[in-house]
Amino acid sequence: MIGPGHQRGLCVGVEAVGTEVRQPVMADVAKLAGVSHQTVSRVLNGAPHVRSGTRERVLAAIRELDYRPNSAARALVTRRSQTLGVVSFDSTLYGPASMLDGIERAARTADYFVSVASLRSLDSRSVQEAVDRLRDQGVEGIVVIAPQISAVGALSRVSSSVPVVAVGAGSRSRMPMVSFDNRAGAEAATRHLLDLGHRTVHHLAGPAGWMESRDRHDGWRQALEDAGVRVPPVGSGDWSARSGYQAGRRIAHDPEVTAVFCANDHMALGLLRALHEAGRAVPGEISVIGFDDIPEAAYFAPPLTTVRQDFGELGRRALELLLQELAGVSHTRDDVQISPEMVLRRSAGPARRG
Amino acid sequence: MIGPGHQRGLCVGVEAVGTEVRQPVMADVAKLAGVSHQTVSRVLNGAPHVRSGTRERVLAAIRELDYRPNSAARALVTRRSQTLGVVSFDSTLYGPASMLDGIERAARTADYFVSVASLRSLDSRSVQEAVDRLRDQGVEGIVVIAPQISAVGALSRVSSSVPVVAVGAGSRSRMPMVSFDNRAGAEAATRHLLDLGHRTVHHLAGPAGWMESRDRHDGWRQALEDAGVRVPPVGSGDWSARSGYQAGRRIAHDPEVTAVFCANDHMALGLLRALHEAGRAVPGEISVIGFDDIPEAAYFAPPLTTVRQDFGELGRRALELLLQELAGVSHTRDDVQISPEMVLRRSAGPARRG
DNA sequence: GCGCCGGTTGTGATCGCTAACATATTCGCT
């Protein structure tokens, strides 16, 4: 008799008994339109050589059944998942969040999906793990928003199997990368303060291990050295306003300090707060400059002079680079660098005449 | 005699003549381990009834080849993509970004991938589009972080095909939802100001169309009415500090205003700035309360009294609810509600004795 | 010694799609 397990076919017309309403598949559309499944596939993929009448019939059938192609089946045969991965460290921060946003938008216009993986910690094993996860999912490429120096090593190991692009600070590794010129930005900020007449500029750095921290720190030091000025000891925070506040309390009563360049705006906010509590006027007694130009910076007390960084653009560019890589345009080896732009507001002013 | 070399497989010699290094598939592992592909599958999926010796051989082969199962193939046959979708409006904002983060973390521990889709605009067509996109990708469920009132309608339409959970403000629709009790939070904030002796409390609302805006507005009004107090006209912004600043300039010179409840912290920041510029002391002349308790709020000038909202937790809970729904525990119809918690800092103080 | 049983492994079929090739059908031009 009829063995079990092969009645799948026919089910013409009204779905009778089956309570389950099976999702329509390509064959269903084909039958309804009176063509072969291949023709349906052609219509779906915009292949040439389909008579317009036929195309219309197929389209109508698709609409009628509300048919949607099964992406897994397609991915299986084409070996393309139409998915890109993003690994990011703390997507709660304004920077990473904006980059993610930029990436997603760009990916969508290129007709890719975006899958995210955040890291729990910033050691290289964790990065490796996230990348692996994404790879297992079958992403075609990966953007890494995790500018830890330690991450770079882990990254270069996998890049052979799946294209990887990093975004953030410039690295000295050989990995395709879109970055903001943090050094130049830091130099500009520091020079600005020097030009304002400050004897030297103090620096509140970001956490160790981040490429941004390192580059901004380097830029600051460079500017001081170029000016032949004393390089004071640096403090460092973890990007948070809280850490900026703590650093601020430590330096607030140091008469030596007349200008501080903070590695990001949030820490600058905390610093501003501490200075205010200590009764030190900004910019009257102390000038402060931040980095990033988050949307709130203009509303700080006082409005923050800072270095603008267009995170969205950074994300977009990173995706662009990744897509090129996917298209085989790789090995051009041209890292994209975006230049800094200072935003002058009120937190930095001339040094008081001794 | 018959040695260890059974008659099974002429094994060996993965002669890679071709330059192409094909990714290993299950059959390769099977051959190397001297078993059938099905046994490999069993090992991979932890099926019972596999002799431990066999399992070891398979595992070794997997390691040797660095084999990774093809997720598309698996998804095709199991009809499960192990992927969840998140649609969010502006993942640049602190709230959405944190929720996304919470969702991703929770999803990962449940062994799901997360695919994101941001909206360009907040009309319902756009929401529909994003959900469709995700659906086409084959996600098993969707979390919507897009608390626009208009979105709800669009959402309820698709929920039949794929489980959808919304997160954010409470809605009056019948959709599973994890929400923060915005009304209660707004009431508490308003009452706090009233208790401080203010005759009434002004409100700077969020943009129209957002459920958060509506609920916080409702809570504020409720508190005023309960106190039998005049309900002043409301202003409204778009969540940004800029819009708070603009609103602030309008009300700064109105002597009637002694207390303002802002629908979020960013707008409160802008308001604070405008007040400061106008020379009005906070909380001396005007008290201000925000909403969200973003990490920076403690460092505003003055530190902001606000209503705390744990976005990460919200995201986690939303995912939990979605997973339940996927597991078929649905129809419990118990929306999760998280209660408000006021954070008292320095921006709100007693009304001046008339 | 036979049959039954449960643990272990192998053999097809199948998921829904696209690629490659085979087969009509139409058209243009001598």
Added chain:
DNA sequence: AGCGAATATGTTAGCGATCACAACCGGCGC
């Protein structure tokens, strides 16, 4: 008309996994 080149459409064979079922194995009871 006629014949080859396009232009349309259909047929078959996988992609790489899981699932259902069959086959094998050794031990046990009678």
